[in-house]
Amino acid sequence: MSYHPIARTDAIPLRVTPFSNTSQIVTWLTPGHGKIATVIKGACRPKQDASGQYDIGYRCELLFYEYAHNGLHNFRECAALDNRRACHGDWRRTAAISYLCRLAADATPDGAHIPELYHLTDTAITILAQTPPPHDTLLLWFELRLLDLLGLSPRLRHCCTCKTHLPPGTGARFSAELGGALCAQCTPQRQDAATMTLAPDVLGLLQRWQRSRSFAPLRAIAIDPATRTALCQSLRHFLARHLETAPECRAVALQMVNMNLHPADSPTPQQ
Ligand SMILES: [Zn+2]
The missing domain is CATH 2.40.50.140 (Nucleic acid-binding proteins)
Structure with missing residues (x-):
């Protein structure tokens, strides 16, 4: 033998x-x-x-x-x-872990050696297991970091067609198909492309999450439901356009992590 x-x-x-x-x-x-x-x-x-x-x-x-x-x-x-x-028997965390692993499996090209992808996935699952819910922002941060490691980041600081810098504090149109945010000058010519509006706070959050290699500083940021919906939608369009993955698995995970928290699951105040 x-x-x-x-x-x-x-x-x-x-x-x-x-x-x-x-x-x-x-x-x-x-x-x-x-x-x-x-x-x-x-x-x-x-x-x-x-x-x-x-x-x-x-x-x-x-x-x-x-x-x-x-x-x-x-x-x-x-x-x-x-x-x-900590995740055993916890269907909310289990759904989130299933999604993180599904996305990592679908997004990692065969034969690609990206050690950071392993560390990102392990870090996200460890945070999920060790911190109290909600975990929806963790999932969205994971998506942005994963796209970055694969070289597929949405362009959020410069217009994705004319490369003009997008000034902080202003919103933008967002086109998953064109690869990111559009400046005010490019928006009218792109009415054909499916675009959505990113309010200034939504664009600002996406920019901040995309840049942050650690989740810890982002954890305490409170997000209202409308902002959350816009964040989820823009990334959903982008992932669907740029990665072959399962949108239904994502929808289930995001729905579950955002469900009304059982009192026992609520974050405990710091002593
Ligand atoms: Zn432009």
């Missing part, structure tokens, strides 16, 4: 799909190997060693054979490093 080297890495399961009666294909996001898929034989048998050690959004230590056949690696073993315990 030939010798195949084994790789050891941190990894987040993004997707788990059945493969034959007893096996599963798990798609993982890793810092050094990008997105990889492994076959876990006997995954559905109760005595499988890896049982309970991996699920969508966990942070795991994964051992796999580097050799791949038809894009699939053989799995050696894995252990949960962080099983996101």
Whole structure:
């Protein structure tokens, strides 16, 4: 039997799909190997060693054979490093994690090695697990950061057609198709394109989130429902135009994280 080297890495399961009666294909996001898929034989048998050690959004230590056949690696073993315990049985957080992982899986090109994408995904899931709701702004920040890491950021500081600087404190029209915000001069010529208005505070928030590599400074920003709707809509149009992903999964996650909070879930005041 030939010798195949084994790789050891941190990894987040993004997707788990059945493969034959007893096996599963798990798609993982890793810092050094990008997105990889492994076959876990006997995954559905109760005595499988890896049982309970991996699920969508966990942070795991994964051992796999580097050799791949038809894009699939053989799995050696894995252990949960962080099983996101706070999210177990919490349907709101579970929906949000499903969406983050779905978006990361759909957006990461095969063969792309973007370590920051792994760290962003792990950071967002960790914040989700460790902080009280609401988490809708976290999801929107994740989308903007992910687009930035993929080189697909919407243009929000300069007009996306004439490159004129957009002065702070003014709103703009936004065209997902053209790639971002439009200045006042370019807007009339672009009535054909599907555009929406971004009020000054909405454009300002998008600019701020896009630039912020950390979520912590954004956490306390209060957003009224109309602003939230505009933020969600502009990013929905942009994602639909620039990434092949599942809008229904996003809609469910955003709806759930924004539902009326159970009193036990409400943020506790700082002591
Ligand atoms: Zn312009």
